[in-house]
Amino acid sequence: MTEDLLKAATSALREEHSGEDAGANFTRARVMASMHNTRERSRKRWVLVLPIAATFAAATAFATSGRMPALVQSVAAVFGLAQGTEQPAELPTKPSKAQRRVHVAPKPAPAPVTEPTLEPSVEPVAAEAPPPPTAAVTAVRPALNPAPSSALPDPGHALYLEAHRAHFERGDFARALPAWEDYLRKAPNGRFSLEARYNRAVCLVRLGRSADARSALLPFAGGRFGGYRRNEATALLDSLAP
Amino acid sequence: MGYSVTYLVLAPSALQAPAVEEDESLVERLRRGEPTAVGEAYDHHHAAVRAFAQRLVGEAATAEDLVHEVFVALPRASRNFRGESSLRTFLISIAVHHAHHHVRSATRRRAAFSRLEREPSAEVSADPEAIARRKELAQALTRALDTLPIDQRVAFVLCEVEERSSRDVAEIVGVPEGTVRTRLFHAKRKLREELEREGFR
Numbered sequence: 001m002t003e004d005l006l007k008a009a010t011s012a013l014r015e016e017h018s019g020e021d022a023g024a025n026f027t028r029a030r031v032m033a034s035m036h037n038t039r040e041r042s043r044k045r046w047v048l049v050l051p052i053a054a055t056f057a058a059a060t061a062f063a064t065s066g067r068m069p070a071l072v073q074s075v076a077a078v079f080g081l082a083q084g085t086e087q088p089a090e091l092p093t094k095p096s097k098a099q100r101r102v103h104v105a106p107k108p109a110p111a112p113v114t115e116p117t118l119e120p121s122v123e124p125v126a127a128e129a130p131p132p133p134t135a136a137v138t139a140v141r142p143a144l145n146p147a148p149s150s151a152l153p154d155p156g157h158a159l160y161l162e163a164h165r166a167h168f169e170r171g172d173f174a175r176a177l178p179a180w181e182d183y184l185r186k187a188p189n190g191r192f193s194l195e196a197r198y199n200r201a202v203c204l205v206r207l208g209r210s211a212d213a214r215s216a217l218l219p220f221a222g223g224r225f226g227g228y229r230r231n232e233a234t235a236l237l238d239s240l241a242p
Numbered sequence: 243m244g245y246s247v248t249y250l251v252l253a254p255s256a257l258q259a260p261a262v263e264e265d266e267s268l269v270e271r272l273r274r275g276e277p278t279a280v281g282e283a284y285d286h287h288h289a290a291v292r293a294f295a296q297r298l299v300g301e302a303a304t305a306e307d308l309v310h311e312v313f314v315a316l317p318r319a320s321r322n323f324r325g326e327s328s329l330r331t332f333l334i335s336i337a338v339h340h341a342h343h344h345v346r347s348a349t350r351r352r353a354a355f356s357r358l359e360r361e362p363s364a365e366v367s368a369d370p371e372a373i374a375r376r377k378e379l380a381q382a383l384t385r386a387l388d389t390l391p392i393d394q395r396v397a398f399v400l401c402e403v404e405e406r407s408s409r410d411v412a413e414i415v416g417v418p419e420g421t422v423r424t425r426l427f428h429a430k431r432k433l434r435e436e437l438e439r440e441g442f443r
Contacts, residue, residue: 012376013403015376017300021296023302027310
């Protein structure tokens with residue numbers, strides 16, 4: 001064996017495989033087809049993933065905006081999944097500006113959007129009802145004349161107006177409580193039933209009926225209605241704790 | 243399995259690397275994912291890549307699979323191309339990285355067919371004896387290459403068969419030049435032993 005033989009073999013291998021092949025065009029077509037398939041797969045993936053991602057992002061944004069419970073309940077109402085009086089399946093549509101403008105403030109004179117805090121000196125009812133909550137009792141005061149776009153027939157509209165006046169204009173919680181309950185009986189799935197339930201709970205707090213108030217607030221604090229009044233209900237429950 | 247190697251005389255341009263500027267613009271288009279860029283890269287460099295693939299794996303069909311794999315991987319791999327070498331050298335380095343399982347499967351197939359009689363060559367030539375001898379030597383060397391570790395095999399094919407400098411090979415394989423030379427030394431020693439064992443003197 002000499003170095004020459006290895007060189008000869010190496011040279012033979014080089015000449016045997018020159019790099020040209022009859023299959024070169026076929027391989028080129030294979031490469032281009034593979035590239036095309038890869039692009040198609042990638043395109044299809046984006047077509048599938050993008051809408052899902054967009055939907056997810058929109059749903060997350062919507063859920064965090066606090067409107068999710070209203071949507072869920074509206075959908076449930078449409079499909080006839082409404083529950084009993086204690087579990088209203090229909091909610092007011094989009095909260096009105098007045099609802100969103102709820103803030104903690106002392107009791108205003110004629111038509112306050114915000115409920116006063118429960119302080120014995122301010123609230124005559126609270127004087128006989130001992131709970132000394134530190135949190136503000138914020139009731140929901142929706143617009144009395146809902147926007148025409150959301151004008152679904154509400155059988156208890158008159159009752160709702162009555163309860164609203166008693167609660168917000170007169171501050172008469174002893175009368176507002178049965179009025180809210182009348183409304184809820186008449187329209188358990190009414191457009192304002194969720195607000196009515198919350199306002200009823202506020203009346204119970206005002207009237208010092210702590211046990212009833214607690215059970216009325218628990219569904220809100222427990223997230224049964226999503227983020228709707230969850231923080232306020234939790235704060236009220238904390239204030240009712242012995 | 244008969245190897246249907248077609249002998250063609252290559253036009254000088256077929257193995258000539260395109261200009262550096264041409265490479266750069268092509269790589270830029272590959273990075274942008276332009277569909278025609280891969281076809282263009284194939285047209286410019288397929289012969290060089292195929293020659294290396296055939297010499298390395300010693301089997302035309304498997305070499306075609308390797309060539310296909312190299313060009314399909316090119317758009318993604320081109321993101322790592324820094325322009326320090328030519329696109330052709332870069333393609334060879336992609337082939338080296340994709341060659342391992344192709345070499346293994348080709349080696350297994352050759353071992354399985356080694357006991358079968360070789361098909362007679364259909365070539366007609368003025369000097370059939372010389373051609374037969376060349377083919378025999380090439381096949382013997384391919385069988386001997388099958389006994390080498392893949393690193394030594396790659397070093398031998400690139401340095402000796404493709405006649406590249408050890409510096410080029412070091413760049414392609416991504417190891418120091420000294421390592422390339424060591425691998426080449428061991429490869430040559432083992433190949434001589436193998437060829438002797440097969441009865442070549």
